[in-house]
Amino acid sequence: MELNTIKPADGAKKPRRRVGRGIGSGLGKTAGRxxxxxxxxxxxxxxxxxEGGQMPLQRRLPKRGFKSQSLKFNGEVTLASLEKLGAAEVDLLSLKAAGLVAQNVKTVKVINTGxxxxxxxxxxxGATAGAKAAIEAAGGSLA
Known part of the structure; x- marks a missing residue:
């Protein structure tokens, strides 16, 4: 095969439609309109x-809220799960390794449960105000 012998497959290239070029073309006079x-x-x-003046579908339907796509990158950890984890120092990677948060999570917040x-x-x-108070009361810290 040579570059100068390459051709498109049969039927791959169709001639463009020339409208309004007489009755013999099949698309004369009104040009297919x-x-x-x-x-x-x-x-x-x-x-x-x-819809011709009728109230369009997108305006007939009731408005509903939306679900933010950034929520899937946020995770929550409870005080009870930190207690079970048993680690002295906790960061995002250790939570992912323990399976407490999903792998695609980018930000984590501790909530005051347990x-x-x-x-x-x-x-x-991060931590909520109540969780921060509980962590500091137990002798821990947030950095």
């Missing part, structure tokens, strides 16, 4: 979703 009406005129067509009796040092992890 039919007779009269908005769609037959140059520049005359409606916008997407237009109790904490050991001192735990948190690095790069």
């Amino acid at each position: 039919g007779h009269k009406g908005q769609k037959s005129r140059a520049g005359g067509y409606h916008k997407v979703g237009f 109790s904490l009796s050991r001192a735990v040092k948190l690095t790069g992890i």
Whole structure:
């Protein structure tokens, strides 16, 4: 095979449609647009979703809220799960390794559920006000 012998496959290239070039072409006179009406005129067509003046579907349906796509990157850890973990220092990687948060999580927050009796040092992890007070009361810290 040579570069100068390469051709497209049979039927791959069709000649462009030349409208309005006489009755012999099959697309003369009205050029395949039919007779009269908005769609037959140059520049005359409606916008997407237009229903001839009837209230369009996207306006007939009730408005609903949305689910933020950034929520899937946030994780939560309870004080009780930190207690079970048994580590003195906790960061995002150790939580992922323990399976407490998903692998695609980027930010983690400790919430005040359960109790904490050991001192735990948190690095790069947020905490709610109640959880922060419980961690510091147990002798731990947040960095």
